[in-house]
Amino acid sequence: MKVAKLTKREIAKLKPAEKPYVAWCGVLPGFGLSVRPSGVMSFIAQYDFGGRAGSTRRATIGRFGDWTADEARLEAEDILRAAKRGVDHVEAKARRKAELTVAQLCDEYLEHGCEHKKPSTVAMDKGRINRHIKPHKIARMKISDVRDVHVERLLKDIASGKTAVKREGGKGYIATGGKGTATRTVRMLGGIFSYAVKCKYLKQNPRSGVELYPDKKGERFLSPNEIQRLGETLREAETDGLPWQPKDGPNAKHTPKKAATAREVVSPYAVGAIRLLMLTGCRLREILNLRWSQVDLEQGLLDLSDSKTGAKKVLIGAAAIKVLEDLKSKRLEGNPHVIPGEAKGKPRSDLKRPWKRITEHAGLNVDSEGNPKPLRLHDLRHSFASMGVASNLGLSIVGKLLGHASPTTTQRYAHIGESAERRALNEIENKIAAAAGMIDTAKVVDLKRGAA
CATH class of the missing domain: 3.30.160.390 (Integrase, DNA-binding domain)
Structure with a gap:
């Protein structure tokens, strides 16, 4: 124009x-x-x-x-x-920019190349740059001089702990390094070099060809038996309560006189949040920040305006609707959030303490061989996905339920896709809800409202 x-x-x-x-x-x-x-x-x-x-x-x-x-x-x-x-x-500017050091390129990237990223992701990138890249000798190199061998050396040095950062006083570490950190840091650096190529500062990305370590984040996939134990513990937590545990050790100021037999009921909002994570495959912040204005119980939808991958609509099935209806009956006046926190008008900030107590009581913090391995809240999302894939529902359908697929490639088939997604959602949700004892399998029917 x-x-x-x-x-x-x-x-x-x-x-x-x-x-x-x-x-x-x-x-x-x-x-x-x-x-x-x-x-x-x-x-x-x-x-x-x-x-x-x-x-x-x-x-x-x-x-x-x-x-x-x-x-x-x-x-x-x-x-x-x-x-x-x-x-x-343009060419003259590119020549000048090619003389930037890696540290200077990182600073420019954080200022101009992160517009598509969320603040939390930018903060994570900044931490990796400050703790692992800038202290390394690669940071002082001109970007036009960097080759794959230099990037590979950075990868190995982070993996071996050479970039580890100790806390003040030498007690413990702020950043320890390791193979997982090395892989994620170098992958991020590759993205920064891609920015430099896009801006024509470089002709090719020096990260290309560098073989990274397997990025094992320790995902867990709950078995039907484990889902059943988790469901039983959730019911016990909100009714009879779980065995009392001191927050500050056995000599805490407010230790009950009969601590050995005392039980503590877990907040219904915490229990409800965990159930929603199980039944929807949503991320933690998507549930904790969820507002009632984003919930459509009639259509079976959550309208998330600010998820990690942008605005999206999440389909919910009968069991999740039942959980939301129960939470709505306990809604705190003046708080717009589905999972309210202690502060007025604010959502709950985390689920760390109730999740730790629930998983410990359910015996879920060990792997299949009995070795300690804490179950993470994010593993509920992995379990949701694995349940769908194991049911032969197709990666594309499961990906759409999780918000992974690009909407531009599926928009023209939206009226067909939602029906398929709805069937997939019902099948996954029914299996999880039945295993967790949230519903009677004999009474489960597909949610027809909102389906094409």
């Missing part, structure tokens, strides 16, 4: 669209403002260089806000004037 002249007033009229677009200045040809769906606006200068096909260059000047329209116009005039003299601003 074209505007009469790129000014602050004209820019204020521009709105983000579903796809990126450029508003071109009608006064200075080649000067424009790139508008992204996220709302980020950047001034650009576009010119032809070399007079042949594919010779169009687009130079980014800077973001609106950091640059005024007048400042950006002056810069664009310089770039366009230089192009007529045979100076390629």
Whole structure:
């Protein structure tokens, strides 16, 4: 599109669209403002260089806000004037950027290359950069000098603990390293180098060809027997209560006189949250941050506006609806969250203590050989997926239930896909709910509401 002249007033009229677009200045040809769906606006200068096909260059000047329209116009005039003299601003910038050190590239990536990531993911990236990459000698290398052998050396040094960071006073570690950390850090660094390639600072990614360690995150998949034990413990936790455990050791100030026989009832909100994690395959924050305004019991849907992979709708079946109906009957006035916390109007922050007590009582914190292996809340999501795959429901259907599939590739088949997803959801949910004793298998029927 074209505007009469790129000014602050004209820019204020521009709105983000579903796809990126450029508003071109009608006064200075080649000067424009790139508008992204996220709302980020950047001034650009576009010119032809070399007079042949594919010779169009687009130079980014800077973001609106950091640059005024007048400042950006002056810069664009310089770039366009230089192009007529045979100076390629984009290539010159790429040469200068190739002289960045790895540490400087990481800083630029955190500032300009993470717009698609959530703040929690950016914080994790920043931690890996500060703890494992910047202290390493690769951080001082110019990015144009980095080869796969240097990346491989970083991988091995993190794995062996050479980048481990001790706490002040030398007691314990902030970061220990190891093969898992090495794999995830180098994979992230590969993404940073991909950013450099995209920006034309580099011609190829030096991480390519580096073989990473298997990224074993310790996933657990609950067996039907384990799901049954978990279900029984959840019922016991919310009714009779679990054997009392001191928060601060056996000599705690408020230890009951008959501690050996005392029992403590677990919050119905904590129990309900765990059941929803079991029955939906959702991530922890998706359930803890869930608001009643996002719950549609009639259609059997959760409308998640801010999940890890963006906005999505989660199908829920009869057993999950029953859990939500029970929670709704206990809804705290003035709190919009399904799983309310202690602070007024806020959601519950975590499930660490009740989850630890429940899994210990159910005997779920050991592996198949009897070795200690704590069951994580996220393993409920893995168990949901494994139950679906084991039922031959297809990876694509299970992936859609978990929010893994790209919506753009399946949108045209949405009216067919939801029916298939609904059948898959019912089959997975029914198996989990029956094993956990949440429902009577003889009374389970497919949820028809909302299905195509």
